[in-house]
Amino acid sequence: MQESIREEFTSLLAENIAGFPLGDPFDPQAVMGPLASRGHYEKVTSYLDLARQAGGKIIGDTREESDDLFVGPTLVTGLDNTSRVAREEIFGPIAVLLPFQDIEEAVRIANDTIYGLAATVFTKDLSRAHTMADRLQAGTVWVNTVNQMSSGPLPFGGFKQSGIGREHGTEVLDAYTETKAVVVNL
Known part of the structure; x- marks a missing residue:
């Protein structure tokens, strides 16, 4: 996001993802279903741990520790483009917000x-x-x-x-x- 609107954009996006209903993919009220497998769940959530270790701020981490493998939409801020979280394809509901001028x-x-x-x-x-x-x-x-x-x-x-x-x-x-x-x- 452009640096001049970084705070406002992040706040609005965080507010928007906070209400995402997780649930059965066949439920018309659900916006997002579970991840495909335990291995995929572990891979995706490991990136949240990497982000924290690198000094990133996590917004909206609503993962549920259950057999259902749900990870809600999550934002990562405070990292740069050299972090693994920003550089690798996560294939999960994690977005790294990188400011630019x-x-x-x-x-x-x-x-x-x-x-x-x-x-x-x-x-x-x-x-x-x-x-x-x-x-x-x-x-x-x-x-x-x-x-x-x-x-x-x-x-x-x-x-x-x-x-x-x-x-x-x-x-x-x-x-x-x-x-x-x-x-x-x-």
Whole structure:
């Protein structure tokens, strides 16, 4: 988040995630279900321990010690982009909030990773949104939204070490096509 709005943004986001109802994924009232396995739960929650050890502040850690494996949305602040929590793909409901001063710094931080599955840009400036989307090295860039997935014609896949190609869209045809040149002189 931009440094000038860091405190307000963090406060509003923390307030928003505080009310996320956890529950059975088939319950229409539930926004978030449990993690997939005990191993996944342990991996995700270990990042919260790493964040604390590195001096990070945890906001919204609502994990429940039970057989249900619930971890509510959690924010981590007070770390920089060199921490493992900021650099690794957690695949759990943990977001590390990293402040930046300007667009150049935001792009540098966002692209300073070996991953590139998805990115999100929140802005009122459509020109800035297009500039950021063009410069971010990510397979999907959401603008003013997040996790809008498609099983239709939009391709899905990451850059760098995120993913192994593209799903959906015409790009998927290339992933499953092996072209061969055959030259015959009769």
